[in-house]
Amino acid sequence: MENILVNNIIEKAKRLNKLKVNEASLFEYVNKNHDNLEEVIEQYTPVSEFRPVKTLRFLIANELRQGKTISKTEIDDLKQAIENRDISAYYHFNETLQQSLTNYKNSKSGMFPNWKDAFKILFPFVYSISDNFQIKEQLEVMANEIVEVNNLQNIQKHKVSFQGSNNYGSDSVWVAIIPESSPSVQYAYQLFFSITKNGIVGGVHKGHNLTKQEFLNQDEKFTSWTDFIKHTQQNKTLWEESNEGVNFIFINDENIFKKVLKNINTLALGQYYAVIDKFKSDLELQDQENLVFSTAQKRLSFQVGKRYCLNVKKEVFDFISNEVIEEDQGKKEIFTSNTGSDYLYKERKIDMVLSNYDDIKRAVENEIERDKHTDAKEYDNSAFRKSVFDKEYRLKIFTQLGISYAENIDMQNIMKDHISNKISVEPRETYKAPLNQIFYGPPGTGKTYNTIIEAAKIIKEEASINYNAALQVFNDNLGDKIEFITFHQNYSYEDFIQGLRPDVEIGGELSFFKSDGIFKKIADRALKNAKDSKNPDSAKKEFLEVFMELIKPLQEGETNEVEVKMKQTSFYITEVGEKSIEFRKNQGESKHSLSIATLKKMYDAGENKIILGGLQPYYNPILNELLQQGKRNVEQVLKQNYVIIIDEINRANISRVFGELITLIEKDKRSEGKTPLMATLPSGDKFIVPSNLYIIGTMNTADKSIALLDIALRRRFEFVPMYPNSQSTSDKIVYDATILDAINKEVISRKGYDFTIGHSYFMGEDYNLENTINNKVVPLLLEYFMNDIEEVQKILQLAKIIVDGWPMRYVSND
Numbered sequence: 001m002e003n004i005l006v007n008n009i010i011e012k013a014k015r016l017n018k019l020k021v022n023e024a025s026l027f028e029y030v031n032k033n034h035d036n037l038e039e040v041i042e043q044y045t046p047v048s049e050f051r052p053v054k055t056l057r058f059l060i061a062n063e064l065r066q067g068k069t070i071s072k073t074e075i076d077d078l079k080q081a082i083e084n085r086d087i088s089a090y091y092h093f094n095e096t097l098q099q100s101l102t103n104y105k106n107s108k109s110g111m112f113p114n115w116k117d118a119f120k121i122l123f124p125f126v127y128s129i130s131d132n133f134q135i136k137e138q139l140e141v142m143a144n145e146i147v148e149v150n151n152l153q154n155i156q157k158h159k160v161s162f163q164g165s166n167n168y169g170s171d172s173v174w175v176a177i178i179p180e181s182s183p184s185v186q187y188a189y190q191l192f193f194s195i196t197k198n199g200i201v202g203g204v205h206k207g208h209n210l211t212k213q214e215f216l217n218q219d220e221k222f223t224s225w226t227d228f229i230k231h232t233q234q235n236k237t238l239w240e241e242s243n244e245g246v247n248f249i250f251i252n253d254e255n256i257f258k259k260v261l262k263n264i265n266t267l268a269l270g271q272y273y274a275v276i277d278k279f280k281s282d283l284e285l286q287d288q289e290n291l292v293f294s295t296a297q298k299r300l301s302f303q304v305g306k307r308y309c310l311n312v313k314k315e316v317f318d319f320i321s322n323e324v325i326e327e328d329q330g331k332k333e334i335f336t337s338n339t340g341s342d343y344l345y346k347e348r349k350i351d352m353v354l355s356n357y358d359d360i361k362r363a364v365e366n367e368i369e370r371d372k373h374t375d376a377k378e379y380d381n382s383a384f385r386k387s388v389f390d391k392e393y394r395l396k397i398f399t400q401l402g403i404s405y406a407e408n409i410d411m412q413n414i415m416k417d418h419i420s421n422k423i424s425v426e427p428r429e430t431y432k433a434p435l436n437q438i439f440y441g442p443p444g445t446g447k448t449y450n451t452i453i454e455a456a457k458i459i460k461e462e463a464s465i466n467y468n469a470a471l472q473v474f475n476d477n478l479g480d481k482i483e484f485i486t487f488h489q490n491y492s493y494e495d496f497i498q499g500l501r502p503d504v505e506i507g508g509e510l511s512f513f514k515s516d517g518i519f520k521k522i523a524d525r526a527l528k529n530a531k532d533s534k535n536p537d538s539a540k541k542e543f544l545e546v547f548m549e550l551i552k553p554l555q556e557g558e559t560n561e562v563e564v565k566m567k568q569t570s571f572y573i574t575e576v577g578e579k580s581i582e583f584r585k586n587q588g589e590s591k592h593s594l595s596i597a598t599l600k601k602m603y604d605a606g607e608n609k610i611i612l613g614g615l616q617p618y619y620n621p622i623l624n625e626l627l628q629q630g631k632r633n634v635e636q637v638l639k640q641n642y643v644i645i646i647d648e649i650n651r652a653n654i655s656r657v658f659g660e661l662i663t664l665i666e667k668d669k670r671s672e673g674k675t676p677l678m679a680t681l682p683s684g685d686k687f688i689v690p691s692n693l694y695i696i697g698t699m700n701t702a703d704k705s706i707a708l709l710d711i712a713l714r715r716r717f718e719f720v721p722m723y724p725n726s727q728s729t730s731d732k733i734v735y736d737a738t739i740l741d742a743i744n745k746e747v748i749s750r751k752g753y754d755f756t757i758g759h760s761y762f763m764g765e766d767y768n769l770e771n772t773i774n775n776k777v778v779p780l781l782l783e784y785f786m787n788d789i790e791e792v793q794k795i796l797q798l799a800k801i802i803v804d805g806w807p808m809r810y811v812s813n814d
Contacts, residue, residue: 005138006200006225009173014197016162017171019126020119029126031069036128037061048479050100052111055082057124059090072118079112095486103475105358109322114369123169127162135161135173143175146191149229150236154180165288172196179243183250183386184287189242191232200228204239208289209380215242254383258401260295265315266403271350272312276302276388283365293384300384304367308344316347321356322363431463434718435667438649438697441722444758447698448647450722455482455643458694483522483644487652493659498681514683519644526642527671527690533639540630543603549629551576564621571618594619603627642693649697664689666716701754724759734759735767742799755784773801773810
């Protein structure tokens with residue numbers, strides 16, 4: 001049986017190798033074979049946040065779905081469109097995604113410095129999720145046979161499929177079996193085999209970081225799986241005896257690691273691990289051999305090979321960056337990387353690490369991609385490494401040393417701590433914003449621009465913040481503490497608060513499910529935060545996070561079912577759908593199901609008061625396990641502000657969209673108001689608007705006057721006027737201000753202030769008077785004056801602008 005598995009893997013390795021080394025074959029395959037196309041589209045379709053490589057893969061898939069042919073040139077064109085922040089020729093982003101794309105940080109190396117290899121980009125098109133699942137299963141079967149035949153105890157199985165250690169795609173697979181006590185494959189003698197297009201190669205291997213031991217790796221080629229199994233039996237004793245000294249190395253490293261920890265400031269230590277954990281998440285770092293964790297010179301040093309990436313010593317940090325830090329006067333070194341010049345900044349405070357995190361992350365990613373750091377590193381500390389990838393071990397060591405450390409500290413926490421520390425030294429004015437406000441004025445006066453600044457002020461509770469910093473806060477919190485929507489004529493209560501959505505199950509009847517709207521979702525998040533900050537004992541992780549952790553082994557194919565223990569027996573989760581959990585009892589094969597939505601209600605309530613009979617014995621054990629996991633290692637919750645921005649608020653039927661919410665949004669009716677008011681939604685759900693949720697609207701007065709707004713809305717919002725301002729400042733440059741003022745003077749005399757021309761039309765790095773008049777001013781005036789050509793010509797003539805012909809065009813005086 002295993003020989004069949006090996007042959008199957010070899011055939012896949014041959015196919016992938018051909019595509020990897022032969023670009024023509026790769027593109028021919030992708031253009032003709034669309035088996036993975038829908039899977040790629042589903043996996044990479046942008047939803048709420050722009051990501052360069054994910055967007056590139058989606059656009060490629062979208063082109064293929066339309067029957068187009070992909071080539072290296074086509075991919076380069078797609079990359080360029082993304083770099084230009086304009087993919088409209090290929091696909092139309094919604095406003096949130098387009099804004100995320102537009103605001104994506106510029107870099108001298110571009111968005112794709114490490115994605116020049118077509119095979120890496122197109123790997124999901126040639127290797128599906130089901131392929132990967134199948135290969136992992138086959139590797140598991142083969143690893144289990146090695147364990148069983150050799151009667152191995154207390155071991156770890158490290159399996160790497162064709163996705164590779166970094167998930168970039170490969171044409172080989174490998175498995176290493178090591179002692180359970182070893183921190184990683186780098187620190188153990190392995191029963192190792194790899195399968196490539198040429199067959200099986202393996203034997204006993206020495207981990208790369210066992211540099212003090214002399215051992216010649218066995219890289220024998222085997223004609224069959226049976227021969228390899230025999231080889232493991234013959235070398236089992238060698239493997240066991242070789243591993244006997246491994247723990248001594250780890251213990252020695254652990255002692256050194258503990259000494260270094262004692263020399264580092266506790267606050268700086270928490271900040272350091274928070275940034276490392278963010279690297280792990282953002283860059284999907286695995287425990288791989290080109291990463292180094294050194295304790296030399298009494299500091300913690302995260303490196304790629306010999307290149308320092310992030311160090312901490314006592315309370316100062318060193319870090320790598322691929323961008324120059326403006327107005328920097330401290331120590332730095334310049335070195336050459338694969339994307340140009342990079343910089344190592346030395347002895348800096350944490351605020352500089354936080355302010356430049358994206359540049360640091362990008363520089364680390366570039367170093368990882370260089371693939372020139374794979375030699376053994378004797379200066380790697382296995383205990384430090386283990387603390388990075390094993391949080392439980394990290395907490396255990398810190399507890400032993402009496403170090404006060406929050407296990408789940410993250411970047412958000414240290415940003416807040418950093419601000420708090422600055423407050424104690426540099427007092428700042430706390431920003432108090434109205435709970436409900438609307439920015440109103442004619443088009444082009446910066447209403448949307450100012451909502452970003454206002455939202456950032458509310459989130460950071462700072463009265464003064466520049467636009468670039470505000471934009472960073474906005475993007476960092478979009479989809480969590482900030483939501484941005486645009487109203488339109490068809491926007492409804494069901495979209496905004498809650499409604500029913502049709503659901504047609506395959507082979508079933510039409511049914512409906514409750515769907516929360518964007519306002520209710522952010523309100524629920526804000527209310528949970530407010531409650532948890534007041535009552536730490538009630539704080540727990542989000543249901544989805546804990547639920548996904550429960551079913552992770554099933555979802556990732558590690559097992560066919562997840563055991564849930566009851567008092568005297570167990571039952572087994574066998575399948576998880578969008579709305580239900582399928583399970584089987586300990587006895588019998590009949591299937592039963594539990595509602596995920598019901599389970600979530602129980603979890604949110606902290607107890608089961610919904611199902612009191614029938615399936616109660618099965619709901620309760622899962623609920624208890626989720627609650628235990630959800631409350632484990634929960635950090636102290638700090639009260640946060642939340643913001644929902646409603647662009648073009650006057651374009652929808654306000655009374656219909658807001659419904660009973662129009663009363664609930666009043667300050668005294670909110671959760672912490674004088675007379676908190678809770679409403680019952682049509683679904684039966686109880687709902688109250690939290691006091692830490694702010695509403696910002698924008699209104700175009702050229703579309704509708706404030707006087708025409710629902711009076712109930714008008715008295716519950718503060719209205720902030722925004723009209724043209726031709727004065728240039730350090731933050732904005734308005735060109736041809738005299739012309740703008742002259743045009744607006746005539747418009748005001750004829751139509752009023754609400755129809756003036758916004759100053760943003762006369763701004764921008766690519767500003768050109770002729771283009772502005774032809775493409776912005778003339779169309780707007782024609783709309784305002786109902787295509788009265790003579791009136792528009794007269795207004796512009798009084799501003800010393802001549803337009804003529806049809807379409808009306810600017811006539812230069814030159």
